[in-house]
Amino acid sequence: MGLTILVIGSGGREHAIAQKLIQSPKVKTVFCAKGNPGMKKDGIRLVDIAEDDHPNLIKFAKENGIDWTFIGPEIPLLNGIIDDFADAGLFAFGPLRNAAVIEGSKDFAKKIMKKYEIPTADHKTFSDFATARAYVIEKGAPIVIKADGVAAGKGVVVAKTVKEAIDALKELLEDHKFGVSGTKVVVEEFLVGEEFSLLAFVRNEEVYPMVIAQDHKCAYDNDLGPNTGGMGAYSPVPQISDELVKEALETIVKPTVQGMMTEGRAFTGILYTGLIATADGPKVIEFNARFGDPETQVVLQRLETDFAQIIDDLLKGNQPIIRWKQDGYSLGVVVAAEGYPNVYEKGSQLPDFSDFLTEQIYYAGVKQQGEQLVSDGGRIYLVQASGKSLAEAQEAVYRVLKKVDTKGTFYRNDIGVKGLK
Missing domain, CATH: 3.30.1490.20 (ATP-grasp fold, A domain)
Incomplete structure (x- = not known):
């Protein structure tokens, strides 16, 4: 028979999640609401329901025999979509509203960190x-x-x-x-060190870490310009030692998950911990209650075991088997509309990527115009490649971007450079 799955969201992260799910031999159909037309190239079926329209998403899930739903973005989680699906007797993967608040309020996250002695920057909250x-x-x-x-x-x-x-x-x-x-604003000390993202599958007290990645938040090369949703990422991060990752798991991720349990806010879903390797050890920059974007597009490429089976096991109380590739690198570069993250134009024609067979294109801010995909958001698409070395993965991505027409858009030319030093 095979599983029928619904993914909620419409960006590059959801494209990567849905693509990984549809590759599973256990999966028959993957729907995505709303998704974007670039996803159709991977056989993902689009559903024209907004991600905040919980009643119609629930109705769709019931009418279409959805086995379970995967929530990509933060807003539905903060709005209690998992609670609503559970009330309707439906399986959905992600944290309940009272646990998603770890992302929804930085002040709340800081209070948890203070109470459970989790290392983070000195800070104060003001209104x-x-x-x-x-x-x-x-x-x-x-x-x-x-x-x-x-x-x-x-x-x-x-x-x-x-x-x-x-x-x-x-x-x-x-x-x-x-x-x-x-x-309310949180004002905190500026920490010096290398940043990295440590994502984990979490079920109440159980923590299953993923391979780490490094995101690039600033719009332009050399970490200049305004903060964005992320301009590219790579995994693993050679300059961050396994010992440091283990320390982060033991001193930060596990105590946070335990602390949430103690607070009556048990967390099930993807916990994203944004970290910085300081001279005093790893410290928390931020928590997210879901997969990061663009980390997802590079990290899921390194998963060896069946992603759909992992989520199915976590939802149904079984012990998941999770293995990651031990060799090689994965790197992705975001192509954004000129002007992003401020005012930007829409409607740029997207290149034809049909000549590139080994690189992945994950679509985000796009729409269909006749036969053509055109830009319809700030971050338009991400080009991902894998390689034996970080340099090889990096070279493969930039080779694609140099060959295609990227008029009306921009991208960073230095994704992965910190890992090459």
Whole structure:
């Protein structure tokens, strides 16, 4: 018979998730709501229901015999989609609303870290501009300003000067740039070190770590420009030792999962821990309650065992078998619309990638115009390649990008460079 699965979301992350699921011999059909037309190339079936329309998603799942649903983005999780599916008697993979708050409120996450002695940056939370401003002046720069709520990866300013920090506070607390997400801000110390992402499958107290990745948040080469949702990633990260990853698991990920259990907020789903390797050991930058984008597009390429079987086992109380490739590298580069993450144009024609057989294209902000795919978002697509070495994977991706027409778009030319040093 085979499983019939629904994936919720429409970006490159959901394309990678749905593609990995459809490759399983145990899977018959993968639907994606809303998905994007680029996914159809992989046999994924699109469903025209918005990701926040819980009643119609539940209705669709019931009417189409969906075995279980995988939630990609954070907003439905924060809105309690897992709770709603459970109330309807349906299996769905992700954290309940009261556990997803670890991503939904940076202030909540900091309180958990303080209570359970999980290493992170020194910080303070403010809802008043004047007191936040006084704190920034007292602490000096560089300093980090974060919107308390979710802001599509753009609610963080790493301020190099006090003026830049105060401008960011004003935008959030007085100009309400991110609406309710910015009614509170977390101001924290600037940490120095290499960043890396440690994702894990979690079921209550059980933690199954994935291979680590390194994301590139700034828009331009050499980590310049504004913060984005992520401009590229690679996995594994050679400059981060296995010992450091083990330390992060034991001192950060496992105590966090235990702490959530103790708080009555048991977490099941994908826990994303954004970390920085400081001189004092690994510290938390952020938690997400779901797969990262673009980490997913590179990390899932390194999974050897059946992804659909893993999720099925986690949902049904069985012990999952999870193995990762021990050799080789996976690297992906995001192509974004000129102007992203600020004002950008839509409607650029996408290149034809049919000549490239070993590289993967994961589509995100695209729509169909006749026979042609055109850009319809900030991050348009990601080109991913694998190689025996990091240099080989990197070279394969940039070879594709140099061959195709990327007019009206931009991408970083230095994804993976830190791992080559």
